[in-house]
Amino acid sequence: MSSKSKTIFVCTECGTQQPKWIGQCPDCGAWNTLQENLTAPAASKNRFQGYAGPAQNRVQVLADVSLEEHTRLSTGISELDRVLGGGLVSGSVVLIGGDPGIGKSTILLQTQAVLAETRQTLYVSGEESPQQVSLRAQRLGLARERLRLMPETCVELILATAAQEKPQVMVIDSVQTIFTERLQSAPGSV
The missing domain is CATH 2.20.28 (Rubrerythrin, domain 2)
Known part of the structure; x- marks a missing residue:
């Protein structure tokens, strides 16, 4: 359509x-x-909905939006929790950016290790091999028994796996390596 x-x-x-x-x-x-x-065009059945909360395709007055406090999930890293306003909010998407080699993958892996103690997590690696991620976890002294890793760059496969596995927290490292089968462009391009 x-x-x-x-x-x-x-x-x-x-x-x-x-x-x-x-x-x-x-x-x-x-x-x-x-x-x-x-x-109006018909809503596409391929359109992803609801990742940031229930899809409400209507205009709302901002004063009418519920201010119900969301429980925040501590990352186990106090400075990261502070930057996130007290921790992760369910349904939120957080983009971690910085220069190469600054420690983005390391802090994400450390966060996943803490969260994996009590929650279902999934670490999607598009840049590093499973061996590289496992070696980093070992070097950092992280418990690897509950860390679940998926080496993948295709967004459709990532979303299908997430729908099946139902992780409460998912990391995609890194977003510029991800591509969709619906577009002909190279990963990370516009």
Whole structure:
């Protein structure tokens, strides 16, 4: 289905619809009664919904939005919790950025190790091999028994695995290596 709005012409007398304007309605015979209407595109069945909470495709007044406090999940790293406003919020997406070699993968692996003690986690590695990730965990003295790792770069496979495994916390390292089968561009490109 097209993602663009579609123009149709509707007779004000009988309601018949035509793909283009014509002077006389072919159903009721009335003249100059076809009015232009725009139809909204149908929601795509491939559209990902609900990752940031329940999908509500309607305009809301900000004052009417519930301010119900979300329980925050401690990462086990006090400075990271402080930066996150007290920890991770369920359903949130956090992007960790920084120069190469600064320790993004290390802090994510440390966080996953703490969270894996009490929660189902999944670490998706698109840059490093499972051996490299395991060696880093060993070097850091992290318990590897509960750390679950998936070496993958295809977003469709990652989402299918996440739907099946149902991790409470998932890390994708790193996002610029991820690609979708629906686009012909290279991973990390626009």
